[in-house]
Amino acid sequence: MSKRFIFAASLAMAAFSPSVMAHEPGTFESPIVEQRVAKFKQSGGDIQAVFKKHLPAGDMASVQAAALRIAAWADEMPDYFPKGSPSMGADKALWNDFSDFKNKAKANASAARALNAAARGGDKAAVGKAAKRVGGTCKSCHDSYRIKH
Numbered sequence: 001m002s003k004r005f006i007f008a009a010s011l012a013m014a015a016f017s018p019s020v021m022a023h024e025p026g027t028f029e030s031p032i033v034e035q036r037v038a039k040f041k042q043s044g045g046d047i048q049a050v051f052k053k054h055l056p057a058g059d060m061a062s063v064q065a066a067a068l069r070i071a072a073w074a075d076e077m078p079d080y081f082p083k084g085s086p087s088m089g090a091d092k093a094l095w096n097d098f099s100d101f102k103n104k105a106k107a108n109a110s111a112a113r114a115l116n117a118a119a120r121g122g123d124k125a126a127v128g129k130a131a132k133r134v135g136g137t138c139k140s141c142h143d144s145y146r147i148k149h
């Protein structure tokens with residue numbers, strides 16, 4: 001099992017971990033923070049489902065749907081981080097180098113689109129590799145800009 005696979009799986013599980021559940025509605029600084037957290041949770045659930053459900057079942061249609069949702073969120077992700085929207089989860093450093101943040105979102109979007117293409121091709125091993133690459137682009141941004149609690 002590669003490190004990335006473990007990362008992707010554990011990242012997806014984090015979406016349902018008690019520490020995350022402890023985020024009560026009132027603790028968010030703004031509605032936009034609440035919205036972006038919800039969308040990240042969706043991506044977390046999607047990538048987890050790809051590894052644990054869709055891939056083992058050979059359900060390429062569901063892999064494609066998950067990949068396209070991840071890509072669509074990655075496309076709009078920077079818009080959900082306007083200046084002055086700090087949160088417990090976002091490192092303020094991301095606003096110091098916002099073009100780097102945008103590039104990392106772009107890398108996530110293109111990896112997700114590559115996953116969609118691989119799923120269309122139907123080769124399970126290739127799909128697995130592409131899904132791990134998606135996980136790598138999530139991690140790359142988290143390592144720089146996400147604060148875990």
Ligand code: HEC
Pocket residue numbers: 011012014015020023033036037040041043044045047070077086087088089090091101102104105108134135137138139141142145146147
């Ligand atoms: C360009 C940067 C970036 C990319 C790419 C990215 N994330 Fe994140 N992610 C963040 C930041 C920043 C936060 C913290 C947001 C906040 O709390 O305001 C976060 C938070 C999360 C959370 C926690 C949400 C919560 O419950 O608080 C999950 C789960 C998550 N991301 C999953 C993913 C997955 C899965 C991917 C890839 C498919 C991904 N992220 C790609 C930057 C990114």
